[in-house]
Amino acid sequence: MSDIRDVARRAGVSVSTVSYAFSGKRPVSPGTYQRIMQAADELDYAPDAGARMLRAKRNQIVALSAPLRPGQNRASYADYFIEMASCEHDRGYDSLLLTAENGVEDIRRVTRSNLADGVVLMDLVDDDIRATQAASYGRPCVALGLPRQHTACACVDLDFDLMGRMAVEAMAEAGRKRLLFLEDLEGEYRRGSGFRLILLRSLKTWARRLGMDLQLEPGPTGSDLAYTQQVLDIIHHDRIDGLIGQIRPSLLDTVVVRMRSDGMNIPDDVAVLSCAAGKTSPTLELQGISEMPLTPRSLCAKAADLLTQAVEEGASLAGRVLLERPTLIDRASISRQKQEAA
């Protein structure tokens, strides 16, 4: 590969002019610029990342800490780091994917060696060590989630506490008394998945405050149909009149179809709301089920903006919290008259 001097020679200019032509940090006359770019093209020149890093101390690389853990719902997980990488790319950054279960060590390695300009934490648990250790990275750090301790990093997330409240209040306004919450995969709660626990806690709190009954149904383990049957039994047996689901849309859809063929009316007999179902779902839309979707794209964009600012303008991220207000997409499955969207 040719280097900057080959290009300079060929274009008949000095190396600094070539450097400035590429970085744009100094004006270069149009003619000179043209000659340089042509020479670079002919020589198939690209600036060496190592050399650039060594001098400039900025590499346009961020670390994406996405630890692999047993019991993870990978399908919904994937959305986040794909979107995150894509958002970073839009802002001129490449993403280093760190998947080691103990994230801290890897993050330290890539930040201390000046490989990564910033850090994004994904899949946070309530007592996430990666967040508590954020101060030691020496680089801006933003968490896609809301760990308990977050003094040294920024946090971006949906406001799951509010989501729980909104869900319960919507049910209350529709006159519901006996709620059933369909949990996501059991492993997720056991391992302490941050947002799932926040939502769950909020649901409990608000159900209690509003004097409603809240029953929990653990996520499906065996066959969809057996699960569905069990849910139907509970609805009948315990006279459930409000269903809030964090299960995957296709499964909630099955539950709904079976409810209807069992003669139940939605929302007259049972109100149904899908929570955190992974984007807005065509299947649920078809069934007319209201939902409060997750918004990976928008959250990742916000996180990326925050991080870029911190990296490029030195803005401090410590302790900043950005909670996005959940949206209730009302399809009249909670009460007949549409409620106001949040």
Place this chain on the structure above:
Amino acid sequence: MSDIRDVARRAGVSVSTVSYAFSGKRPVSPGTYQRIMQAADELDYAPDAGARMLRAKRNQIVALSAPLRPGQNRASYADYFIEMASCEHDRGYDSLLLTAENGVEDIRRVTRSNLADGVVLMDLVDDDIRATQAASYGRPCVALGLPRQHTACACVDLDFDLMGRMAVEAMAEAGRKRLLFLEDLEGEYRRGSGFRLILLRSLKTWARRLGMDLQLEPGPTGSDLAYTQQVLDIIHHDRIDGLIGQIRPSLLDTVVVRMRSDGMNIPDDVAVLSCAAGKTSPTLELQGISEMPLTPRSLCAKAADLLTQAVEEGASLAGRVLLERPTLIDRASISRQKQEAA
């Protein structure tokens, strides 16, 4: 941050000794080594990635080209690049996640700038430009898939051609005549997803050769139950006696449960085989359904080994093809007596 000279000074040795102590490329006496490591520790020293890159021309970084495309089944996609990153990590490499839809440009950027030591291509389509352009990267490249043109890169994949043959032959041996293939999400075929098309073609070829009927059922678009009902209708109407599914396990499970409650016997009335269902599935195991699982972990490990070899020993990858033999996990859902595992 302190640099190598600070460490050298503190340990009372020269910089080169410190360098060798870290790289291990030259023996260092135990006492010296100790002093150096302690000094490094006290100073919180870590070698600068940029400087190291500039000199050594190797960065322990690979590029993972994982383009985002509309119509992708992200759930199954995710498994691959998570595993890939994890395999690379095990071998001492970090992974750069490239998600731009036009992968070639990004790959060129990170290889020509000496950022990445090697390239892994994921989610290949039959006429994948990334593979045809592999020679222009100037770095070893391995594809996780089998694009038509692959003279400049290595290919690692399950042998989906053989998988199709094995599936059809298993059905033939069990005396089946009329097969139904349950396709994955429709979008995947339309966009030309490599392995799905190879499997489909192979199924068609072998069904024809063995004089069997093969009918195709497009992937589910609406509700699981509507889809299931439609499949049942077809089985009845067309007297299907062999079912091969590439749909997600939970959905095939639903189909199977409904078949049984409809009075069908598996395998006596209809033989059932799950193909490419994403690892081995607990749900299908419970139902006693045979499967030929995907093997992300093992494929990624092979790809990583190949790439590491090429990067570290200069082995050429051009044109190498590594096809893994599919495994038939026989749970007696094709014929009563177990068949020999492949």
Place this chain on the structure above:
DNA sequence: TTGTAAGCGTTATCAA
């Protein structure tokens, strides 16, 4: 508008 030259922090060669 352009050029000169001093580093950046490592690695590796050569010498001791």
Place this chain on the structure above:
DNA sequence: TTGATAACGCTTACAA
């Protein structure tokens, strides 16, 4: 076993 030192390719302050 260890040390001194010249690269590596680029960026940027300073000079013209």
